[in-house]
Amino acid sequence: ASIADDGNEVRTTLAGGREIVADLAIVGIGAVPVAGLAAEAGLTIDNGIAVDAELRSCDPDIFAAGDCCSFPLAVYGGRRVRLEAWRNAQEQGALAARNMLGAGEAHAAVPWFWSDQYGLSLQIAGLSDEGKNTVRRDLGDGAFILFHLAEDGRLVAASGIGPGNAVARDIRLAEMLIAKRAKPAPEALGSPDVKLKSLLAA
Ligand SMILES: Cc1cc2nc3c(=O)[nH]c(=O)nc-3n(C[C@H](O)[C@H](O)[C@H](O)COP(=O)(O)OP(=O)(O)OC[C@H]3O[C@@H](n4cnc5c(N)ncnc54)[C@H](O)[C@@H]3O)c2cc1C
Incomplete structure (x- = not known):
């Protein structure tokens, strides 16, 4: 294969010999x-850098936060993850600083990711790969949310996309439902007729 x-x-030539010609190639190779x-x-x-729930590395005097560290995520039973999202980096920076000062606080946040893609806003709460089943809620104006449910019915993630701020409120409520397990x-x-807030109270 070559490009x-x-x-x-x-001009991209695939391993099987097929050629694909394009104006532009965007290469997603991960990080x-x-x-x-x-x-x-x-x-x-x-x-x-492997850290514990308080973001402390194996050297008790060295902490790590943000994209560079993997940590146990309490909301998924301590599954070790590394996130690449600005809110996580911001919150973990503050948490690491508090713990350096002796707060002894464990990381408990639900992962949250946001990105604006041209006129659309994408928001994801939780980790969708924890889900087995998906339920779709249409919000109108082309906006929708996919709720990801684990085998036992627990809400583990919600992925929303839509114009402007269309999905923001419901993703925030989904995040609270995920945190509540x-x-x-x-x-x-x-059903868009059922307010997510009413599910929080249940
Ligand atoms: C193209 C792109 C698009 C993104 N889009 C989104 C998005 O839409 N939404 C979202 O939530 N997140 C997004 N992210 C991810 C987000 O930018 C990161 O999660 C966030 O910046 C991580 O912050 P951080 O402080 O952990 O690391 P960084 O922002 O990477 O900061 C680390 C800093 O440490 C410095 N450094 C490294 N080694 C050394 C050293 N030895 N000595 C001194 N300094 C050093 C680096 O130069 C850097 O300035 C995107 C990232 C990229 C690359």
């Missing part, structure tokens, strides 16, 4: 944390 850009077009310095310092590396009825999640 060649002559300035006018991008890896640069953890060499931490490894040289003797810190445990496990998909980034709620098991809302799929019919209620799928």
